Amino acid sequence: MSQSLTHKLIASHLVSGDLSPGEEIAIRIDQTLTQDVTGVMAFLQFEALDTPRVRTKLSVSYVDHNTLQTGFESADDHRYLQTAAAKFGVHFSRPGNGICHQVHLERFGVPGETLLGSDSHTPTCGGLGMLAIGAGGLDVAAAMAGHPFHLTMPRVTLVHLRGALGPWVTAKDVILELLRRLTVKGGVGRVMEYGGPGVATLTVPQRATITNMGAELGATSSVFPSDARTRAFLRAQGRAEAWAPLRADRGAEYDDVIELDLEALEPLVAQPHSPDNVAPVTELAGLRVDQVAIGSCTNSSYQDLMTVAAMLKGRRVHPEVSLVIAPGSRQVLRMLAANGALETLITAGARILETACGPCIGMGQAPPSGGVTVRSFNRNFPGRTGTRDAKAYLASPEVCAATALAGTLADPREMGEPVKVAMPRRFPVDDSMVLPPAEDPDEVEIVRGPNIAPLPRRGELEDTIRGRVLLEVGDNISTDDIMPAGAEILPLRSNIPAISQYVFCRIAPTFSERAKEAGGGFIVGGVNYGQGSSREHAALAPMALGIRAVLARSFARIHHANLVNFGILPLKLPEDGLVGEGDELAMEDVRARIAAHQPLEVHNVTRGATFQAGYDLTGRQARILLAGGLLNLLREEGG
Ligand code: MIC
Ligand code: SF4
Numbered sequence: 001m002s003q004s005l006t007h008k009l010i011a012s013h014l015v016s017g018d019l020s021p022g023e024e025i026a027i028r029i030d031q032t033l034t035q036d037v038t039g040v041m042a043f044l045q046f047e048a049l050d051t052p053r054v055r056t057k058l059s060v061s062y063v064d065h066n067t068l069q070t071g072f073e074s075a076d077d078h079r080y081l082q083t084a085a086a087k088f089g090v091h092f093s094r095p096g097n098g099i100c101h102q103v104h105l106e107r108f109g110v111p112g113e114t115l116l117g118s119d120s121h122t123p124t125c126g127g128l129g130m131l132a133i134g135a136g137g138l139d140v141a142a143a144m145a146g147h148p149f150h151l152t153m154p155r156v157t158l159v160h161l162r163g164a165l166g167p168w169v170t171a172k173d174v175i176l177e178l179l180r181r182l183t184v185k186g187g188v189g190r191v192m193e194y195g196g197p198g199v200a201t202l203t204v205p206q207r208a209t210i211t212n213m214g215a216e217l218g219a220t221s222s223v224f225p226s227d228a229r230t231r232a233f234l235r236a237q238g239r240a241e242a243w244a245p246l247r248a249d250r251g252a253e254y255d256d257v258i259e260l261d262l263e264a265l266e267p268l269v270a271q272p273h274s275p276d277n278v279a280p281v282t283e284l285a286g287l288r289v290d291q292v293a294i295g296s297c298t299n300s301s302y303q304d305l306m307t308v309a310a311m312l313k314g315r316r317v318h319p320e321v322s323l324v325i326a327p328g329s330r331q332v333l334r335m336l337a338a339n340g341a342l343e344t345l346i347t348a349g350a351r352i353l354e355t356a357c358g359p360c361i362g363m364g365q366a367p368p369s370g371g372v373t374v375r376s377f378n379r380n381f382p383g384r385t386g387t388r389d390a391k392a393y394l395a396s397p398e399v400c401a402a403t404a405l406a407g408t409l410a411d412p413r414e415m416g417e418p419v420k421v422a423m424p425r426r427f428p429v430d431d432s433m434v435l436p437p438a439e440d441p442d443e444v445e446i447v448r449g450p451n452i453a454p455l456p457r458r459g460e461l462e463d464t465i466r467g468r469v470l471l472e473v474g475d476n477i478s479t480d481d482i483m484p485a486g487a488e489i490l491p492l493r494s495n496i497p498a499i500s501q502y503v504f505c506r507i508a509p510t511f512s513e514r515a516k517e518a519g520g521g522f523i524v525g526g527v528n529y530g531q532g533s534s535r536e537h538a539a540l541a542p543m544a545l546g547i548r549a550v551l552a553r554s555f556a557r558i559h560h561a562n563l564v565n566f567g568i569l570p571l572k573l574p575e576d577g578l579v580g581e582g583d584e585l586a587m588e589d590v591r592a593r594i595a596a597h598q599p600l601e602v603h604n605v606t607r608g609a610t611f612q613a614g615y616d617l618t619g620r621q622a623r624i625l626l627a628g629g630l631l632n633l634l635r636e637e638g639g
Contacts, residue, residue, distance in 0.1 A: 002249035005223055006156045006191045009131035009246075013114050015148040021155045021189075021255065024618035026148035027131075030113040031058045032140050035100045037065040037485070038118035038535060040077050040494035042137030043084045044455050046144050048631055049638070053089035053441065055146030060108060060434070061085040062093040062100035066490045067356045068363050073491035076449025080494075083446045086438040088144070097433035098329030098355045101125070101297035105208050106331055107431060110242045111226035111234075116143045120215045120534040120558060121297050121378065127208030128233075129226030129246045134215060136536035136562040138630050147634070150620055152557075154191045154220040155255035158248075161198025163263030167418040168411075171206035172299060172376070172396035175213040176268040177260065180278035184476060185528040187217030188557060190255070194224045195248055198262045203423055204233035205301035212298045213378045216275040218531060218556055238429045267411060269374075270394040273382040274476065281399055284409045290371035292323045292404040294397050295353070296360040299376035300328030302335050303421045304397045309341035310419040311401040311412070317349035318407030324365050326353040334428055350404075362386040362486030374403050379532065381480045383506045386487065453495040456544045458567050460628040461594065465548045465569075465587045467521035471508050472581040475526035479538040479559060481507055482530065493537060500541040512545055520546020524579050527552070530559025539566045543629075549587075551579060551602075551613060564621045567629040571600060571613040578611050579604055594622050 003011070007019055010027060017025030032054075034042045039061055046054075061081050066074045078095060085092035093103055100117070101124035109115065111129035115122060120134040135149065143149050159178065165171075178192075192214050194207070202210075207224040214222030224230075225247035234243045267281040294300070294308055305327055317323045325345060327333040333355050336342040346352060359365035360377045366386030367373040373385060373392050380392035393409070398419075402410035412418075438444045473481070483489075483499070484506055492499040504511040515521060523542070529552035530538060539562035542550075549569035553576070563570045569590075579585065584605040593600050597619075599612040617625065627633040 002251040002253070004156050004158070004193055004252040004254060005225055005246060005248040006193050009112065009114070009223065013131070017153065019153055021153050023153045024150060024620060025153045026150045027114060029056060029116045029143040029149050031108065031115045032056050032143050033060050033062060033100050033104055033115065033117040033119070033122065034137065034140055035065050035119050036063040036077055036081060037490055037493045038137045039081055040452065041536060041540070042118050042141045043081065045138050045141035045631060046088065048455060049141060049145045049634060051145040054144040056144055058108060059090040059144050060093055060104065061090050062103065063095040064099045065357045065361055066363060067095045067354055068487055070487060071491060072449065073451040076451055077494050079447050080449065080452055082435070083444055086435070087441045087444040087446055089437045091437065092435040094433045094435065096330060096355060098331070099297045099300065099357055101212060102300060102328035105204070106237055106329060106427065107434070111230060111246050112244050116140050116149050118534055120532065121212050123214050123221045124208045124212040124297055126211035126214070126221055126223040127204055128230055129224060131221060131223060133221050134534045134558055136534055136558060136565055138536060138565045139561065142630065142634060150618070151220065152189065152618065154189055157190050157192050158254040158257045159192055159194050160196040160257055160259050161194060162196055162259070162261050163198055164201040165262045165265065168398055168413045169265050169267060170396040170398055171202060171209040173265045173268045174260065174262065175210045176270055176278050177265055179216055179270065179276040180268065182217055183276045184216055184274060184531055185218050187214060187219030188528070190219050192217065192219050192222040193248065199225060200227065200229065201262065202229070203303065204230055205303050209298055216378055218528065220557060232423065236424055236427050267396060267399050267413065269399060269409065270380060272391040272393065273380055275379060275394060281395065281409065281411045285411050287409040288372060289321055289374050289403055289408060291365070291367045291373040292321055292400045293359045293365060293373060293375040293377065294400050295326030295328065295358060296377040297328065298378040299397050300326060300332065302332045302424065304376070305332060305336055306341055306421040307419045308397050308401045309336065309344045311398070311415060312348035312350065312405070313344050315348055315405055317404050320407050321404050323350045323404040324353050324359060325350045326358045327355045330355055330433060331427055359385070361490065363490065364487060374400055374409060376400050381478045381532065383484065384480050388506065451495050453497055456496045456540065458543060458628045460632065461567060461591055461626050463589065463591045465590055467548065467585065468518055469524050469579055469581050469583045469585065470514055470518065470521040471504060471511055472524040473507065473526065476528045476531055477525055478532035479530055479535050480532055483535055483538040483541055496540055496544050499537060500544045503541050503545060515545040515547065520548055522585055523547060523550045524581070525550060525552035527554045529555050531556040534558045536562040536565065539563045539568055543568055564617070564624050565630040567625060569615070569625060571615055573613065574611060583607060591626060594625055597622065
């Protein structure tokens with residue numbers, strides 16, 4: 001039978017299950033990546049699994065998110081991660097080496113292999129023809145220990161590309177167009193597979209921009225074929241041997257097909273406060289802007305920044321705009337330094353930041369009060385910039401550069417002839433900031449700073465659950481709402497008791513106090529609850545506060561898995577209006593019903609009514625919940 005590329009990748013890694021959408025499958029994981037602010041938990045969990053060395057083909061631990069080091073906490077975390085990597089057989093990418101997804105694409109991604117990463121933008125490497133999936137840290141820890149990764153077999157959507165991008169139109173506009181059409185929940189339960197004659201017109205970094213931001217569609221992953229362009233990229237990275245050709249069979253069947261004519265696209269912008277709130281730049285042109293930020297795992301490649309440099313050459317950044325640029329990797333930065341582009345950027349008035357996530361995750365560069373920021377990033381959820389009332393717009397580096405010069409949102413098409421940046425024949429390869437694991441693990445002592453608190457644990461699932469609804473929220477609540485990041489909170493990622501105080505702090509500042517006082521309770525959400533990042537802290541910290549269930553209309557994939565992994569019931573509300581903030585709820589026979597896969601009877605004591613709440617749990621997820629979380633189950637199974 002003719003197969004899609006996605007089916008081929010899954011079939012070649014399948015450990016259990018069959019390829020029918022909605023069924024639980026397990027796949028073998030070849031590579032993992034972790035980053036610093038999910039990595040500490042992942043490594044603590046890996047330690048709890050008592051496996052002496054990782055069992056993957058390759059695991060890389062990156063430090064890229066929290067590099068500000070505003071106190072001892074982050075430096076301590078980095079030292080823990082470095083020593084743990086050395087001991088457990090993991091490569092360690094030092095702070096300053098670059099953003100995990102950019103570096104992984106350049107140096108480690110292998111077409112045809114699987115990659116599981118504790119970061120939602122792990123599908124970036126789908127641009128190379130990998131099956132790359134974002135997950136919570138505990139799932140990645142389990143994969144490092146050699147366990148297969150369990151997921152629901154996705155539907156496969158073919159995005160059939162035709163034509164070629166017009167002048168000043170970019171890969172960013174491709175994914176913004178898909179977000180405009182499909183919304184932030186349009187990709188849930190799907191892999192977005194790219195095909196058609198338009199594919200050959202896109203370079204690997206352009207493809208990676210598209211697969212990266214497939215995360216914003218809520219997709220399980222996004223993938224491009226591996227072709228001559230992929231080969232050229234890998235060869236230029238000195239990794240020709242990693243290449244293998246890969247594509248869908250002729251006549252492969254898909255669950256749905258989206259036609260996209262690259263020729264017909266125009267520069268687009270996502271407006272506050274959601275990546276799917278997309279409009280053409282022409283509709284927004286003239287809007288006054290305070291800040292422009294270029295970088296992030298979406299758009300910080302050599303080609304992106306060379307384009308920006310060419311646009312800024314001989315010009316000055318508008319006096320009322322702060323332009324910050326964070327190159328995606330040390331390789332990119334070195335190339336800009338060697339060919340003079342860095343000087344061009346500095347001369348034009350750009351502020352050059354470290355090669356890291358930086359402002360994308362609110363680590364500095366918070367805009368002024370009520371300010372407008374235009375960013376080449378992938379998320380513009382409220383408050384993520386660090387300024388609560390700032391308005392963040394997302395656009396291509398080209399729109400960003402034109403805007404930085406004009407001082408108002410600008411259409412790059414007004415800048416004349418488009419810039420053409422050729423793919424280098426050879427990238428300068430220097431992996432000296434990636435430390436290989438120790439040859440003799442016994443020699444390595446893991447160093448733990450005082451901010452690294454022990455893992456919180458919970459016992460097995462209770463049979464009767466009672467409590468109050470502590471908070472009711474609306475649709476599309478992101479993990480940035482549940483567990484914000486930023487310079488104040490990110491340093492506490494390895495200290496769950498400390499970080500728990502910040503759960504929902506932006507939308508319900510008293511939430512954690514109320515939860516503690518009540519000894520736990522419930523959260524009620526709308527559709528697509530928990531969209532966005534993979535941070536398991538958005539489940540782990542509520543678990544530590546005693547949250548036993550989240551009742552919502554629907555859930556985002558990674559967060560749903562994280563809730564299960566930490567023993568919080570993700571229950572589906574059959575309709576709106578059944579529960580409200582303050583209501584007291586009671587559920588009996590919880591264990592027996594979960595074990596028998598029956599809906600729970602939820603008694604709303606306050607309203608004197610009862611309703612049935614179902615759930616989307618695989619058999620394995622039910623077992624995880626009964627055990628009180630994945631770590632408990634793995635230990636039971638192991639012992
Ligand atoms: C993000 O972009 O939100 C992050 C920060 O990279 C997260 C990971 C995290 O919160 O640690 C993600 O995308 O998974
Ligand atoms: Fe880092 Fe931003 Fe990419 Fe997340 S989205 S990995 S914070 S650059």
